[in-house]
Amino acid sequence: MTTQDNGALQSGEVLMKIDRFALTTNNITYAAFGDAQMKYWSFFPTGDADWGHMPVWGFADVVASTVAGVEVGERFYGYFPIASHFRMLPVRVTPRGFYDGAPHRAELVSAYNQYMRCSNDAGYSAALEDYQMLVRPLFITSFMLADFLEDNRFFGAKQVLVSSASSKTASGTAFCLDARDGLALIGATSAGNRAYVEGLGCYDRVVDYAEVTALPADVPTLYVDFAGNDALRANVHHHFGDALVYDCYAGSAQNTAFLNQTGLPGPEPTLYFAPVQIRKRNADWGPQEVNRRFNKAQGQFIAQLAQPGNRWMALAHGDGFVHAQAVIADLHAGRVDPRSAHVVRLADRPGA
Structure with a gap:
């Protein structure tokens, strides 16, 4: 129109x-x-x-x-x-x-x-505009998602399983979770994207979707879902059962429906919404400190992206x-x- x-x-x-x-x-x-x-x-x-x-x-x-x-x-x-x-x-x-x-x-x-x-x-550079507009809206989601998980002590998990691990928001979240104090970060992706995800170097382990059910089922696991795939979600819930401590639904490009009631064992998927965590941290730290921390992390990420031949x-x-x-x-x-x-x-x- x-x-x-x-x-x-x-x-x-x-x-x-x-x-x-x-x-x-x-x-x-x-x-x-x-x-x-x-x-x-x-x-x-x-x-x-x-x-x-x-x-x-x-x-x-x-x-x-x-x-x-x-x-x-x-x-x-x-x-x-x-x-x-x-x-x-x-x-x-x-x-x-x-x-x-x-x-x-x-x-x-x-x-x-x-x-x-x-x-x-403070976060602007004319020479890096393309990277900034690509990264900033995604990276604020990644940055605040990582902070949300850390703020909640990963809901008691010992490992985090990230679907659609090749997505820019997922890999940005992994970048922000660099210091995890022994928490294992596992990237799940399609077989075709596996080599790319392994090359990123930001996950402790990379599996394709068919291998998810081969992961140890007795380890407290947090599922961060960027795929929105119903069959994958069902596999994750049935495989981990009571060991699944939280299902964080971070959005999807392919699945246009959000499942409020899945009927699956374990926790109901909970939609993550970055502005909620931003409001919390504005109250906790003050807007200036939130901006300072975000600009620092984003600057470090963009510096890597702007390098010729970078892996990202x-x-x-x-x-x-x-x-x-x-x-x-x-x-x-x-x-x-x-x-x-x-x-x-x-x-x-x-x-x-």
Whole structure:
């Protein structure tokens, strides 16, 4: 669906031109669970019940503004629709950035309404933009998931089994769990991705899905599920039984349904939602300390990703909406090489 207007701004509005955005399985999760508690489809409503704007993370430039403190030419990082332009109502404007004050976003999760001013963002580097927009939304999930597990002392587990271990969010979580005090971290993946996951070096052991039931069944186990595969979940629950201490459902690109009642032995799957842990840590540590810890960990991760020939990812650039549509279809179907990190460019900028 295409929406057009004359572009004239009302008082309090700015117009952003979206320059580039990242596409990962995280975006497919947004779409799959868009009608659930996170209400991802509600951020950029179309007015048509049959169509929605898939949210993406990226960079945009101010091309028109009626708001003091948000100037034409400034660049912001944040949560955007897949569109050429985006009209916004900045509120709570500070040197760090602003929040979109559009009325329909008032009841939505505030973390997705914040837009960071690149000129005053400690985590920003112009030379590393592509890595930052690929990593930041995933890595905040990874960072806070690792913190959630540590905060709960891994629910008493002695080993953590991670499905879809090749995914960027899963491997980012493993990166953040580097110091585990003897806790075993096991990555489960498809046979085709096994060599890639072993090459990451962030799991103590890698198994393919057929080997999960060969793991010791009497070891207290925490299941972190990025696959959302019903048959795999059933195998995990039946195999570990009472030794399964927690089933943490972190989202999936392929499974668009969340099982609230599985009828399986052991704990019910519990949906992990990063903003909940962010709010907790903001209360525990204060927002500045949360940002400091996150920026430090993210900086260390990006430094590894940006090294030529790194084992984690390779940038895959493309231009325009047609290319974005093709990548989305491949992501949903699971046809994307796990090393590929997709960046879509919409605007013509020097050096782009």
